Amino acid sequence: MSFFRGQFANVVEWEEFRDDMIFWKWNNREIKKGSKLIIGPGQDAIFFDHGKIEGIFKEPGQYEVESEIIPFLSTLKGFKFGFNSGMRIEVLFVNTRQFVVKWGTKNAINIPSPQLPGGVPIRANGTFKFRVKDYLSLIENVVGVRNSYLVEDVRKLIVPSIDQLLMKWITREGKDLFNLQAYSYEIGEGIREELDMRVNKEGFEITEFNVMSFSFPEEIQEMVKKSASHSMIGDMDRYKDVAMTDAISSGNSPGANTATDMAGMMMGMNMAQQMMNGMNQNGANPQNQQQQAPQQPQQSQAQQGQQATDNGAGEIPNFCPQCGTPTNGMNFCGNCGHRLA
Structure with missing residues (x-):
C-alpha cells in the first residue's frame, strides 16, 4: 500500500527557476497524499483556487502538504485525503527580489527650445527597479493568462512610455536644457511616481527610477563647450592674452616655435601700442614737437x-x-x- 502511495506523491516546487523570472505557475496537477512543498530562498508560494488566494507561504524549506500546508489553507481545512485521489489546486511561485532594468531612449527626444527652432535633440539612459507588491492584483490581471512572467515582459511594458515622461519632466518649470544633470533626481522621481501608478494594477511597484546621463549630438556639445569657454574668459581681449600665454608655455608641442614667434610678435605690437598711447597722453607725440617747433x-x-x-x-x-x-x-x-x- 505504501508503494502506491509513494507512486502518487508529488513534489510541488519551482521547476523552471531563472533569475530573471518574476513568477512561475504550478498548475493542472493534483496534490495528493504524501506531497511535499519546497520553497527556495527569495520565493513565496501562493496557493490559490479560481483566482482566490487560499494561503501564502514565505519561509524557505521543505513542507509536508498534508500535515503542514493543508491545515493552514483558508477554505480547504476540511479536506481529507482519501484513497489515491487528490485535489486540484494551483500554486504560484513568486520571486521576491528587487529587479534592476536598464533603459535608454531609442531615438532622440526633441525638446522645445528658443535657441533652436526645431528643438534640442536629447538622449538619456539609466535604470529602474521594481518588485511584486500585490499578489491579488498579480493573480487577477496577469497570472490568469500567463504561466510565467519575465523581467523583459515588464521592461516592454514600461520603456515605451519613458520618452513621453522624459519630455514632460524635462520641460517642466523651464529647466536649463544644457544642465539637465543637475535636475536628474527631480526628473527621475517624477517619472517613478507616474510609472508606479501605471503598473500598480498588475501588482508591481516601481521602487526607483534613475537617470544616469543626458547626451546631445556632437555639434550641440561643441556649441555648449564654446559657449562655456567664452563665458569663462569674459571678453575677447582676455581670451587673446590667455591664448598667447598658452602658446608660449607650450614650447615642447609640435609647431610650438611658430606659435611662440607669432605670440611674441603680437605681444610686442601690443606693448608698442601701449607705449605710443602713453606718449600721446604725456604730450610726447612727435607731431606735438613739430607743432611747437x-x-x-x-x-x-x-x-x-x-x-x-x-x-x-x-x-x-x-x-x-x-x-x-x-x-x-x-x-x-x-x-x-x-x-x-
Whole structure:
C-alpha cells in the first residue's frame, strides 16, 4: 500500500527557476497524499483556487502538504485525503527580489527650445527597479493568462512610455536644457511616481527610477563647450592674452616655435601700442614737437646762407629756411614741405 502511495506523491516546487523570472505557475496537477512543498530562498508560494488566494507561504524549506500546508489553507481545512485521489489546486511561485532594468531612449527626444527652432535633440539612459507588491492584483490581471512572467515582459511594458515622461519632466518649470544633470533626481522621481501608478494594477511597484546621463549630438556639445569657454574668459581681449600665454608655455608641442614667434610678435605690437598711447597722453607725440617747433627763434637769411656756405654748396641746411624746422637731412621740410636741395 505504501508503494502506491509513494507512486502518487508529488513534489510541488519551482521547476523552471531563472533569475530573471518574476513568477512561475504550478498548475493542472493534483496534490495528493504524501506531497511535499519546497520553497527556495527569495520565493513565496501562493496557493490559490479560481483566482482566490487560499494561503501564502514565505519561509524557505521543505513542507509536508498534508500535515503542514493543508491545515493552514483558508477554505480547504476540511479536506481529507482519501484513497489515491487528490485535489486540484494551483500554486504560484513568486520571486521576491528587487529587479534592476536598464533603459535608454531609442531615438532622440526633441525638446522645445528658443535657441533652436526645431528643438534640442536629447538622449538619456539609466535604470529602474521594481518588485511584486500585490499578489491579488498579480493573480487577477496577469497570472490568469500567463504561466510565467519575465523581467523583459515588464521592461516592454514600461520603456515605451519613458520618452513621453522624459519630455514632460524635462520641460517642466523651464529647466536649463544644457544642465539637465543637475535636475536628474527631480526628473527621475517624477517619472517613478507616474510609472508606479501605471503598473500598480498588475501588482508591481516601481521602487526607483534613475537617470544616469543626458547626451546631445556632437555639434550641440561643441556649441555648449564654446559657449562655456567664452563665458569663462569674459571678453575677447582676455581670451587673446590667455591664448598667447598658452602658446608660449607650450614650447615642447609640435609647431610650438611658430606659435611662440607669432605670440611674441603680437605681444610686442601690443606693448608698442601701449607705449605710443602713453606718449600721446604725456604730450610726447612727435607731431606735438613739430607743432611747437615754429615757436623757436628763426635764423636770419645770412645765418642760413653762412651755414650753407660752411656745409658746402648744394648741401642740405640743418634748418628749413622757410619755417626753421630741423631738416634731419631730408630733401623737403617735414613741416612745411619747402624744397631744401
